[in-house]
Amino acid sequence: MRLAIQAVFLLATLMWLVAAQADFYAVLGLKKGASDKDIKKAYRTLSKKYHPDKNPGNEEAHQTFIEIGEAYEVLSDEEKRGKYDKFGHEGLKNGGGGGTNPFDLFAQFFGGGGGGQRRGVPKGPNTETHIDVSMKRMFKGFDMDLQVNLQGICSSCKGSGSADGVNHKCDGCDGSGVVIQVAQMGMMIQKFQQQCPKCQGKGHLISNPCNKCGGQKVQREDRKYNVYIEPGTPRVHSYSFEEEADKSPDHVAGDLIVQVREAPTENMGYRRRRNDLFRTEALSLKEALHGGWTRKIPFLDEESEVVLSRKKGEPTQHGHIEVIKNHGMPQMGVDDSHGDLYIKYVIVMPMGASSKVRDEL
Ligand SMILES: [Zn+2]
Ligand SMILES: [Zn+2]
Known part of the structure; x- marks a missing residue:
């Protein structure tokens, strides 16, 4: 009886452990069936966000960083992902995920390599x-x-600066990079350390400089x-x-x-604010008053045209803004979603026109 209770308890613990391992898709904020591109993108964003270098002393972020690495390792590998999709975490038990050090994975993904081993070496300017x-x-x-x-x-x-690959110990400072100067000022003798002028503090000299880089x-x-x-x-x-x-x-x-x-050029007369496009269209006073016109304006896709028109007898106010929905810039990363296109009409007055022209309008 007691054994049975223990067994039940053990089973419950095991089940809890299985349940505790988070879904790999959920870890990356994705749904099953996500594309490779989405997986890469999610990993790119999240691994940077939770990297321990960005969250010093934050154990929770560190854990999350490890989980993100595990999830990416499995979901970015076709074979492992297939097993995971079919059998869940159970499918990865033999030769499954979590094998790669998350820092190495991070370094591989972002290029540059090195990962942890070059810590402590100063990083140069961007x-x-x-x-x-x-x-x-x-x-x-x-x-x-x-x-x-x-x-x-x-x-x-290879960056040694030396043609023979040998750096010779500087004889000015015996390799220490510093020299002791002694100065006497009256009764006082002062000693001070100075950077070795012969090797500029490097401690070594190149007697045979590389002839490619001098x-x-x-x-x-x-x-x-x-x-x-x-x-x-x-x-x-x-x-x-x-x-x-x-x-x-x-x-x-x-x-x-x-x-x-x-670039300020090649915008085909369009202006942009975020995903919305703006454009000014000039109408003659006659067009504004009486309508009956059509404009075909080349669009940024270089295939289609924006067609604007007014029926005869349909007037347009100066400053009127016509909104063409969903005809702005694409929304980055979202398929088939665009901003809007705003057309502002301005009426060009026939300045200096004779009274005859004005009478005709
Ligand atoms: Zn020296
Ligand atoms: Zn060289």
């Missing part, structure tokens, strides 16, 4: 660059290859990146490439920030 993109390209979205000229580690000496350890180089500009990308939007800034052997590279800005 490098920022910007690119102007026309509104019509932001409307349609496109894949953009870009080339950025950045500082890299010299490929010839001992500078670094070189300029063109690097290629790819950015996907989503339809409806905001007017100013930044993309970050981790540890891809100017490189130096003395520090971990900072991030390369590519800022995409809406």
Whole structure:
């Protein structure tokens, strides 16, 4: 009897444990059947948000970060995801998920590698660059290859600065980087430490400098990146490439920030505020008073036209705003959702026209 009670208790505990493991989709804020793109996107956002570096001392965030890693590891792997979809956590028991260190996973995803092992090495400054993109390209979205000229580690000496790869100990300071200066001022003798002038405090000298970089350890180089500009990308939007800034052997590279800005040209007469588009259409006084006109205006998709018209006898007020619903910029990341298009009519008065013209109106 007692054994039976224990067994029931054990079973209940096991069931609780199974129930306690959160659903991987829910962890990433997704529904079953989410696309690979959604999974990547969710991981990108959440893993950054809950990374322990951003939440120092917050144990709960740390736990969440680990769970996000586990969920992503399974859902980003076709085979593991298939098993998980069919059998749930049970399906992953043999050779299942949770094998990869969540920090390594994070480093793999965001590139740059290294993860934890380079902690403590100072991170260099970020490098920022910007690119102007026309509104019509932001409307349609496109894949953009870009080339950025950045500082890299010299490929010839691998950042040592030395042609023979050897750094010689500085004889000015015996490798310590500092020298003791003695100054006598009257009766007083003062000793003070100074940075070694011969090696600038480095403690070593390059007797045979690399002939590619002249001992500078670094070189300029063109690097290629790819950015996907989503339809409806905001007017100013930044993309970050981790540890891809100017490189130096003395520090971990900072991030390369590519800022995409809406160019002032090629907007085809449209203006934009968030996802809404604005445009001014001029009417003659005659058109405003009597109607009976049609305008066909090229649209940002470069395929369709915005058709505006008034029947004969249909007047238009100066300053009237016509709203064309769902004909603005696409909403980034949301399919088939657009802002609105606002057309403002202005009436061009026939200034200086003769009284004859005015009588005709
Ligand atoms: Zn070199
Ligand atoms: Zn020295």
